Amino acid sequence: MTEKPTGNHSKTILYIIGGLAFMAALVFGFNSIGLKSMVETMKPLVEFLTPYMAFPERASEHSLKMDAMMVAVHLLMLVLFLGWSAYFIYVLIRFRESKHPKADYLGAQNKRFTTLAEFGVIAAEIVLIACFAVPLWAEVVVAEKFPQKSDNPVIVRVVAQQFGWNTRYQGKDDTFGKQDVRFISPENKFGYSPTDNAGNDDVVPPFNSMTVPTGRPVIIYLSSTDVIHSYKVVPLRICQDAIPGLVIPMHFKANKPGNYMITCAQLCGDGHAKMRGFLNVVSPSEFDKWLLDSAPKPKTTNAPPVNLE
Numbered sequence: 001m002t003e004k005p006t007g008n009h010s011k012t013i014l015y016i017i018g019g020l021a022f023m024a025a026l027v028f029g030f031n032s033i034g035l036k037s038m039v040e041t042m043k044p045l046v047e048f049l050t051p052y053m054a055f056p057e058r059a060s061e062h063s064l065k066m067d068a069m070m071v072a073v074h075l076l077m078l079v080l081f082l083g084w085s086a087y088f089i090y091v092l093i094r095f096r097e098s099k100h101p102k103a104d105y106l107g108a109q110n111k112r113f114t115t116l117a118e119f120g121v122i123a124a125e126i127v128l129i130a131c132f133a134v135p136l137w138a139e140v141v142v143a144e145k146f147p148q149k150s151d152n153p154v155i156v157r158v159v160a161q162q163f164g165w166n167t168r169y170q171g172k173d174d175t176f177g178k179q180d181v182r183f184i185s186p187e188n189k190f191g192y193s194p195t196d197n198a199g200n201d202d203v204v205p206p207f208n209s210m211t212v213p214t215g216r217p218v219i220i221y222l223s224s225t226d227v228i229h230s231y232k233v234v235p236l237r238i239c240q241d242a243i244p245g246l247v248i249p250m251h252f253k254a255n256k257p258g259n260y261m262i263t264c265a266q267l268c269g270d271g272h273a274k275m276r277g278f279l280n281v282v283s284p285s286e287f288d289k290w291l292l293d294s295a296p297k298p299k300t301t302n303a304p305p306v307n308l309e
Contacts, residue, residue, distance in 0.1 A: 027130045035135045039068045046071050059235035059256040059281065062139065066237040069132040076124050083117065146251050147217035153251070154218045154287075156210065159189045160229035160242040163271035165262055166190070167210045171201025171295060189225055203294045208277035210262065212254055213287035219251045230265035233279055239265055254281040 046067050053074065055067050139145050147153040157176065159166040166189045170176055177192040177199020184191040192199045205211065212218045222231055224242040231250070232239040235258070240250040262277035282290065 027126060035065065035132065038131070039065050042068045042071065056234050057256070057258075058237070059254055059258060059260060060237055061253040061255055062136070063235070063237040065136055065139075069128070069136060072128055072132060076121075076128065080121065087114075140250070146249065147219060151217050154212055154216060155221070156212075156218060157190060157221045158210070158223070158231060158242070160222070160224040160231065160264070160268075161189060162226050162269050163264070163275035164208045165210070165231070165275075165277040166207065167205050169203040169205075169291065169294075171199075171203060173198060173201060176202060184225065201296060203291060203296070205294060208262070209280070210277065211280045211282060211287060211290050213284040214254050214257055214281055216284060216287075217251055217253045219249060222248045222250060227268050228266050229268050229275070232263050232265040233260050234263075235260045236279070241266060257281050257283065 043064065046064065049071055050067070053071070055070075058064055058067065155170050155176075157168045159168075168176070168190055175198045178196040179191045180193060181191055183193055188194075192202075220231070220240075222240055222242045223246060224244045226244060228244070229242040230239060231242055235256075236252050236254060238250060238252050240248060242248070258281050260279045260281065262279050264272060264275040266272075268275065
């Protein structure tokens with residue numbers, strides 16, 4: 001009884017180990033450069049391709065990172081398209097019937113080129129995921145990445161409904177009133193306690209209206225009163241589902257003044273197409289003035305003056 005040769009198996013194991021080590025080194029190398037440095041390096045290319053890829057205007061701090069990742073993904077798709085198209089044309093010519101009238105059922109024996117190409121695609125995809133997508137995702141959702149109190153963020157509560165957006169800002173005391181689901185009603189979308197005075201100075205803008213300053217972080221606490229909606233502002237590159245029963249935080253920093261449309265990115269009913277709001281991005285001084293002008297006015301009484309004589 002003879003033993004089967006194990007040379008091929010050993011080579012396969014070595015190739016796998018070498019491939020994994022190479023990919024790990026690749027990811028480590030790109031991560032050591034950092035997402036910010038890679039994006040800055042790609043910025044000229046992103047700016048050049050923006051008109052051809054029909055990117056919307058960029059109005060937030062992280063929008064360039066999003067577009068850089070999109071450019072990297074499309075470049076990989078372009079390389080794959082051109083590479084496999086060229087290989088397909090080569091195969092059609094190389095193995096045409098006129099040159100090979102009799103079929104060869106063994107086919108090509110040397111697969112080194114295609115194997116290297118497949119490993120190259122895998123390596124590129126791992127770099128995109130591990131060095132672009134995951135760090136960018138972490139910046140948006142990881143709690144430690146959220147703006148801290150020392151960053152002086154603007155805190156906004158947003159409640160979606162069929163079919164619009166309710167917003168509420170902290171007043172002078174920088175404190176929202178207490179909330180409870182038992183107090184939610186058509187007149188009280190946020191469920192604030194009527195006996196808690198902390199919410200009396202909160203700023204409540206008009207329906208479907210929101211204002212934020214440039215250069216200052218904004219944290220939105222998002223929820224819904226009825227079905228699943230999705231808060232989306234394309235120029236800011238932000239999109240987050242609003243789910244009934246949950247309060248989901250999201251954050252961004254706008255860097256370009258303008259009036260941007262808030263749309264719902266989830267099919268939420270027969271009025272979904274009309275569920276539009278507007279996010280007004282202004283300078284910090286204009287925001288402070290808007291917040292002051294929008295604050296609740298002190299309640300006055302119409303009682304006649306008392307005659308003390």
